[in-house]
Amino acid sequence: MDSPHLAVQLPEVVSQILWHLAPYDSGPDAKQHHNITHYRDKHHLAPCLLVNRLWHECTLRHLWRHVVFEDTKTDIAAFYHFASVLANTRITLPKPLPSTSLSSTTLSSLSVSTPSFCESPSSRLTPSPSTKPLPPSPPPPTTSSIDLYRKSIRSVTLRRIKEKAMHESLAAVAHHATHLQRLELYICDHVTNACLVPFFLVQPQTHLTHVSLAGCHRVSDESIVVLARHAPDLVHLDLRACGLISDVSVMAIAQSCPWLRHLNVGRIRERSRITSQSMVMIAKHTQVTVLGLAGCDIDDHTLLALAQYRHKTLERVSVNSCSHITNRSIQCLVKSTPLDCPQLSVFEMKECHRIDDWYTVHALAERKVSLTMNDQQKYEFQEWCVRNGKNGMINTPIKHT
16 A cells, blocks of 8 residues: 655645635634635544544644534533533533523624625634534543643634533633633623633733623623733733723733734723723724724723824724714824824714714715714715715625624
């Protein structure tokens, strides 16, 4: 029997083959691949486990790299099994409890839109290897396999998991997934500071770069301050509808996470907790390009600071329902000022009733900036365009979770 070609005996080559069989988002070029990173069944990779030892290990690493669990009975059972394997001990599945969470529609309203000319990126990472019904009696993994699983995990996503007794499972994941880079807990009712802090303290300096806690309304400054202290490479932080988050933790992020590019603290409650005090620091000390501030108690100082410090790279901003924002905020964004923001593609100003400088709004629309306005704002803008012989066409941005 002929020996296999040298190329398929190199782990780097095998990993590339597996990626093309089942892609996942990775690195700065992920956006260009998002059209092929939607949910995919990975069972077709099963034969790769049987080729030889190298292919077996590479396939396991690939399967365990990104794990996702949804709010189905199968996925919830799979999550507890997943945590049990990582901890090498049995964690029992508790009885489900009723939910009191926010709806995904509410959270979507607080997200920062993408430009209307872009495709909306996938809202989920590549699927968990455990999202199908578990076999009745799986063989226990060996110690070496468990160690491989632990080292392979880069991303963990839980979406709408309502189990109150999930602390033990999350603690097991936090303790053993020591190379974790992305943590997404989306509308998980019972996630608390006690659940999160172990993820941030797993090592003196965590590998985390992306953290999303959208809709986890029990999370407060306590855990985010710890995150700021231990995740200096953080680039993405989503705290939508986390009403207990305040200027305290946002300022800690500003001071400790200089590479931050995406921040969303939009909310429908506890508006006064987020003010321009923390947002000016974010503008000064981070690389923020996408900022979600819907419903926050900010004023023009926030936009002026963004225009001053981030004008060259600012891309998307949401100030929906920020009642203190005035014409000064939008006037600093257009080309006629020294602080022009040439990369701006989305500006959300719905319910900002103190903005009525339709000349500047039209200038933004002419630059193909996607705008959001309520019906009254649209009516007033169209009336101004008719009176002044201007084109009143507005690009509407795309919302995603």
